[in-house]
Amino acid sequence: MKKNCFARFAAAALSLAMLAGCGGGASQSTDSSAADSNSADAAELTVFAAASMTETLNRIAEDYKSVDPNVTLTFNFASSGDLLTQIKEGADCDVFISAAPKQMNALDGSLIEDTDKNPDGLDELLGGTRIDLLENKVTLAVPEGNPKDIKSFDDLADKLKSGDVLLAIGNSDVPVGQYTQKIFAHYGLDEAALASSGVLTYGSNVKEVTTQVSEGAVDCGIIYATDAFSAGLDTVDEATADMCGQVIYPAAVLRNSTHADEAKAFLDYLTTDEAGKVFESVGFTTLA
Numbered sequence: 547m548k549k550n551c552f553a554r555f556a557a558a559a560l561s562l563a564m565l566a567g568c569g570g571g572a573s574q575s576t577d578s579s580a581a582d583s584n585s586a587d588a589a590e591l592t593v594f595a596a597a598s599m600t601e602t603l604n605r606i607a608e609d610y611k612s613v614d615p616n617v618t619l620t621f622n623f624a625s626s627g628d629l630l631t632q633i634k635e636g637a638d639c640d641v642f643i644s645a646a647p648k649q650m651n652a653l654d655g656s657l658i659e660d661t662d663k664n665p666d667g668l669d670e671l672l673g674g675t676r677i678d679l680l681e682n683k684v685t686l687a688v689p690e691g692n693p694k695d696i697k698s699f700d701d702l703a704d705k706l707k708s709g710d711v712l713l714a715i716g717n718s719d720v721p722v723g724q725y726t727q728k729i730f731a732h733y734g735l736d737e738a739a740l741a742s743s744g745v746l747t748y749g750s751n752v753k754e755v756t757t758q759v760s761e762g763a764v765d766c767g768i769i770y771a772t773d774a775f776s777a778g779l780d781t782v783d784e785a786t787a788d789m790c791g792q793v794i795y796p797a798a799v800l801r802n803s804t805h806a807d808e809a810k811a812f813l814d815y816l817t818t819d820e821a822g823k824v825f826e827s828v829g830f831t832t833l834a
Contacts, residue, residue, distance in 0.1 A: 596645035625720035625751035646721035676798040683771040714767035
């Protein structure tokens, strides 16, 4: 009798242990699901942006941590031409911000019939996300002390013709270089002839041009107002729209973004007053 009671008690104890084990397993599964859910909410956005946005976007990234802690921002800063090439070659990119419409136009499916603006017939932008985000200015910057006493773009044109100055400019495939070419055309200057005479040096992006000026390796450089501000350089003149057109920075989410909702949210944030204050602090004009 005692043996049977003991057997029944042991069986009951074993059943309770099994139930407890099952209960613990259910709790563990719930915790795991919650962790998986939190992991699913996390997103890493890759933002391709013109080199002239380095300082402002790094500051904005710090601010954005409190806006959406689940989003990690990874930046690729380079010339807009280089970024366009990388996107064409299949690089992962969620948001693209270029320093001129030309590079954005080359990816815009709404311009697919315009072979001048979209020569490869690409359709890489997520519909309805393209905006004109910012406006910058093209300036004539000089190193400390302005040793050649350069006064303006007019003065620069005269000194270039006489060979009395060394000017740093961007390559022809980057926006700051393309704006410079328009300034040369405005003054009737032949870039090839100037280059042959040894009065020009080149940079592959605006940061390289800025560095040449900062280090005093050249007498002046044509760079954006925002880069001059960030580098603490003096500027002696600012190009007008008649000289080089408006300097517009378009932005858009890429069609192949794996985090389109988060990318759109970040792009929306760039149009807020909070982000606008950061942009304006270095000389950008907000447009969106």
